[in-house]
Amino acid sequence: MGKAPEELYEERKRRIDEAIRLRKPDRVPISPGESGWCLKYAGVSWKEGLYNPEKGLEAHKKTIIELNWDAFGLPWGTGVVFPARGYDKLDVQQLRWPGAEKEANRIDANTTYQFVEPGTRGKYEPMPAEDYDLFLDDPSDYLIRRWWPRIARGLEPLKDLSPLHFVNGVYGFPSLFANPSFSEVLKTLLEASEEFAKSAALLGPFVMDMVKSGFPPMGLAFTSSPYDYFADTMRGTKGCMLDMFRRPEKLKEAIDKVTPYCTEMALTGARQMKDLSKIVFIPVHKGAGGFMSNKQYEEFWWPSMKKVMEDIIDEGFIPYLYTEGIYTERLSIIKDIPKGKAIYHIETDIFKAKEILGDTVCLAGGPPASLLNAGSPQEVKDYCKKLIDVVGEGGGFIMDVEVPLITAKVENVRAMTEFTQEYGVYK
C-alpha cells in the first residue's frame, strides 16, 4: 500500500533537513533547479506560462508529482514569479520576455525571459556614479523618484514629483498629489497592481496544494547579496567593477547601507512561510570566479554576504546560497560560516567543494547542462553515480544540477531522477 501524502511530506522534509544537518538521510534528496523546464515537460509554451499563470502552475505540479522530487521551489517560468501582464503595463526595461506587448521588450517565443544589463542601448541607463550620495542620503526617495522611472517607462512621471521628505504634514499633500504626473502614474500603477494581485493570489493556494500532495517547499523566501544589489541592477556589472577602483569607499558605504535591507527581505519572506520551510534562497552572480580576484571578493563581496547569512542563521533560518559560475577559488573563503546551518549550490567544482566544504555546509549540485542537453541517459546516470559516491559520501548532499534545467532532454532528467532515487539510498 502506498504512503499517505502527509507521511510522504514528513519523509521528504526530514530527508532535506538531515542533509542540511550534514547527516545521512534515508537517501540523497533530489530537487533540481528548473527555471521553466516544467513548462517544457508539460508542453506549455513560455508565453503561456507567463501570461496564463494557472497553466504554468499546473505544469509545475504535474512535473514535481510525476518525477517525485523531494521539494519544490519558486515556480520560475510562470506569471507568478514574472507577472508579464503587470510588467507590460509598467513597460519594464530590465527584462525581455516571450510574448511581451512591446516589441522592444519581446524576445523569441522559444526562449526564456532574460535580464537586461543597465547601459544596454535603447533600454535603461545605470545609476550614475555621482548618485551614490543621493542614494545614501535617502535610499527610498532615490529609488522612487530617480531609479524607478529609469527601469519602468510607465513610471517615468515619478521623476517630476517633489522630494517625498517635503511632506511631513497635511499641508504637503496638495503640492505632491496635485501634480498631474502623479495621477498619470496612479493610473498605470492601478492597472499593473491589479495584474500583480491576480498573479500573487495564486501562489498561496499553489503552495498549500503542493503541501497537501506531499511536497515541501524549499527556498520560496529569498534575498540578494549586498554587492549584487548594485551590480545586478543599479550600477551594473561593469559599473561596480569600475567602482572598486575609482570609488571603493563609496561602494563599500553603499553595500553597508543595504546589508540590513537584504537581511530584512530574507526574514520577512521566511517568516511568512511559518513552519513550512526555513530555507531562504539567495541567488548570487557577480562574485563568481573571474568577475573579481579573491582579494576583491574578500574586500567587496563576501563580508556583507556573510553578515546577511549569519543574521539569517541567528534568527533560526537556513540560507541557501545559490552560486553560479566557477567558485573553485572561493571555496575556502566561503567556508567561514556556522556548521550544518546552510546549503550551498556549487556549479563548479562540486567535487572540490566536497573536499573543502563537506564538513561545513550541505552541498547542492549535479550534472552539467551539456550532459543533460546533449548526452544520453546512461551518461547522465554515470555522472550521477560519481556524484552520489563522492559528494554524497556521508550525507550533506542534495542532488541538483549545475545550472537550471531549462531545455534539458526529458529522458535525461528522468534518468537522473530515477537513478538518484534508487542508487542514492544510504545503507
Next chain:
Amino acid sequence: MAKDLISALADLKEKEVLAIAQERLDSGEDPLKILGDARKAVAIVGQRYQNSEYFIPELVYSGEILKAIVEMVKPKLTKDAEVERLGRVIIGTVAGDIHDIGKDIVTFMLDINGFEVYDLGVDVPAKEFVDKIKEVKAEVVGLSGFLTVSFDSMKGTIQSIKDENLRDKVKIMIGGGTLDEKVREYVGADAFGRFAGDAVSLAKEWIGGK
C-alpha cells in the same frame, strides 16, 4: 617618458596615465605614438589577465582608461591609427540569448591582441552571421551563449553556415558559461573555450597557421 605611460597604464594608475598623456600631447608629440603606447600597455593588461594576475575588473578598467586617452588625443589626430591586423574574427551572442558580458571580454581580448573584430551584438540571427562572413571574408567566427537555449541556436547557426557552403572557409569557436567539449561536438564547432584567453590562442593558431 614613453615607458612611464606604458607601465602606469599597465598598473592601472588612471590619474597618472591621463596626466602623462596630457603632458605628452601638450608638448606636441604625435598623438599616434601616445595611442600606440596605450595599446601596448593594454596588451600587457591582457597578458596579466591570461596569467591570472588580473581579472575582469582590471580588463574593464584598462579599457575605460584607454577610451579616455582616445578621447583626449582625438581632436589632434590627423589620420586614423594604422594598426596591423592579424586577421578577421566575427563574434556574436546567438539568437535567443541576450547575454553579453563574456562576449564583450572576448571581443576586447581579441582586439588588443591585434585581430579585426566584428561584434554583431546579442540575439544575432543565423543569417546575420552568414551575411557578415560573406561581407568581410572572416577567417574565424566566435559564437557566444550563456543559457542552455543557445545550444540549439548555435547548432542552427552552424547549419546555416554549412548551407551557404561557407563552413570550410571559416573556423568556428564557441564560448559561454555552460559550454564544454560535449556541446562543441553537439553543435559542430571546431573548438570551445572556457576562458577569454582561449579565444586568442585559438584565433592565433588558426589564422597564423594559414
